[in-house]
Each structure stands twice: as structure tokens, then as C-alpha cells.
Amino acid sequence: MYDGDLTCQAEDVIAEPATRRTRNLVHTDPAEVPLQGALDALADPVRRSILRELSSEPDFTRACGTFTLPVSKATASHHFAVLRAAGLLEQVDKGPRRLNRLRREEFDARFPGLLALVLAES
Amino acid sequence: MYDGDLTCQAEDVIAEPATRRTRNLVHTDPAEVPLQGALDALADPVRRSILRELSSEPDFTRACGTFTLPVSKATASHHFAVLRAAGLLEQVDKGPRRLNRLRREEFDARFPGLLALVLAES
DNA sequence: GAGAGTGTTTGATCCAACTCGAACACTCGC
DNA sequence: GCGAGTGTTCGAGTTGGATCAAACACTCTC
Numbered sequence A, B: 001m002y003d004g005d006l007t008c009q010a011e012d013v014i015a016e017p018a019t020r021r022t023r024n025l026v027h028t029d030p031a032e033v034p035l036q037g038a039l040d041a042l043a044d045p046v047r048r049s050i051l052r053e054l055s056s057e058p059d060f061t062r063a064c065g066t067f068t069l070p071v072s073k074a075t076a077s078h079h080f081a082v083l084r085a086a087g088l089l090e091q092v093d094k095g096p097r098r099l100n101r102l103r104r105e106e107f108d109a110r111f112p113g114l115l116a117l118v119l120a121e122s
Numbered sequence C: 001g002a003g004a005g006t007g008t009t010t011g012a013t014c015c016a017a018c019t020c021g022a023a024c025a026c027t028c029g030c
Numbered sequence D: 001g002c003g004a005g006t007g008t009t010c011g012a013g014t015t016g017g018a019t020c021a022a023a024c025a026c027t028c029t030c
Helices: A004-011 A035-042 A045-055 A073-085 A104-110 A114-119 B004-011 B035-042 B045-055 B073-085 B104-110 B114-119
Strands: A089-094 A097-102 B089-094 B097-102
Touching (some): A035 A114, A035 B035, A045 A097, A073 A089, B035 B045, B035 B073, B035 B114, B073 B089
Antiparallel strands (some): A089 A097, B089 B097
8 A cells, every 4th residue: 555655745746845854844824813812922021032132143044052042952942942932033944954034024013012012122 | 115106106297198008009200210120121021011001081081900911910010019119100198099100201201112112002 | 086998918839941961863074 | 663853742840020919117297
């Protein structure tokens, strides 16, 4: 009988790079994020420091591991997932690295002024 | 010897109504509220519902007990204290009641747009 | 002063989130 | 393929905040 590899062949036609890792990388449209989710995501100081550090760099130039955070890499990975689920950042895989982009315009369109307050935090 | 009552007599000269209850009612200047404190206060759905309900009424017309909340009065009292400490509302005692005012301008001056997002929540 | 009404404080429980080490998965260069 | 580098997932521990009932404090009216 045919196994799953054939199915993978069919999916390879898709334009997007469809490695298993990338396929598990699900994003949330900021337009569909509830205020509760946004506030929960922004209420954590580690997550806000990620956003601030990311805001001073070009898009997709900072990998998750390059941030200076006071937590373990397991915890950091969790925080990146929360930010992604809250529509605050977009991630793409490049080799073994996962590069990040701050979703400024999209998130600001959904919650005007909110991200600016976070980035202005001293 | 003289007891505390004499001290109270002296404090009665103060213009503000200085009952013991009012004296324990401490407020926080919104200008001195850290972003962390504001987000923590706004991250709770019960507290946001208090703010929304308060926004549709004239200042100092709603007592704490008149809000329709899904929690006990002890919990509600806690939430009002958190909002007061976050610079989000001002309270005055009138008889046995404690009347509330939403600190719109002051809080918006400190965190532009943040309160508007909460009040616009469906 | 007694009682009703309003609100706070206390003490305790519960739970969701933060946290970590260890194990696992993936990608690349040798 | 092997090893190093990057990141996620799993399982478990910890903690802070939300919650409640009960007791307390205050104000008014009778």
C-alpha cells in the first residue's frame, strides 16, 4: 500500500516551503485577536522586552536564540509562541534558525496605540 | 494622659472631610503608574467590565455595590482597589457608599489610547 | 443605641501561568 | 552519517493572583 510519502509529494507542489517544521508554524491574524489575548501577551515583562529588542532591528534578522533574556531557552521558546499566537510577531525558518518580524502595522490596525506604549517603555 | 481623640480634633481643621475611612482611601497619580501596573490591572475581564460600565455614567454617581459583577462583594472590593491603585479610578465616600469616577483624561495622558481600547471592547 | 446597608479585611483554597531540565526534532557542515 | 547548533515539546515544580465565606468597620435611620 501507499504510505504518507506520496501525500508529501503532492504537497510539494505548493509554492511555500513545506517542511514539516514550517508546516507546524501557525500564525494568528492580528485582526482576529481578542483584547484579552493581546493584554495577556503584553502583561509579561519578558515578552515586552522581546518586542522592544525586535523593534530596533530590520525584519527577519533576529533569530530567537539571539535575544538576551533572563530565562532558559525552553521558557523563551514558550514566550515566542505566545507572541506569535497573539498576532504580535511573524516567524520564518531559515536553516536551523527561526527569524522574527514585529507585526507593527497589522497589530496597530487592530489595537491602535497599544504596541507604541510597549515599545516606548523605558 | 491624652488619647487619640485629641489628635483627631486637631486634624478636623483640615478642609477635606477627614473621617478615618476617607483617610485610608489612598489614590495613585496616573502619571506615576508603570506600564506593568496598567497592563496587570486591565488584563482582568471583571475589572475591564467595571471600567466600561462606569464609562457610561456621570462622574461619582455609581457606588461599588451597584455594579453587576459575577463575583462576590469581597472580590469586587479587591478589583476596585486594584483599579484605584492603577490610577484608573477615583473614589469618594458619601455616607455608607463609595462613589466612583473614571479617570479618563489623566490616564489617557499617561497611556494614550489604552483606555479607549478597553472601553471599545464589545 | 439597635439594626440595616455598604464596603473592607482576613484567612484560606484554587488554578493558570511562569519556569526549568531533559529529551526530542530539525538543519547544516564536515 | 556524525556532530554541533537551534528550537520545540514534555513533565514537573513553584508562585502569584483570583476567588470565597466570615468577620469586621463605618454610616445612616429609626
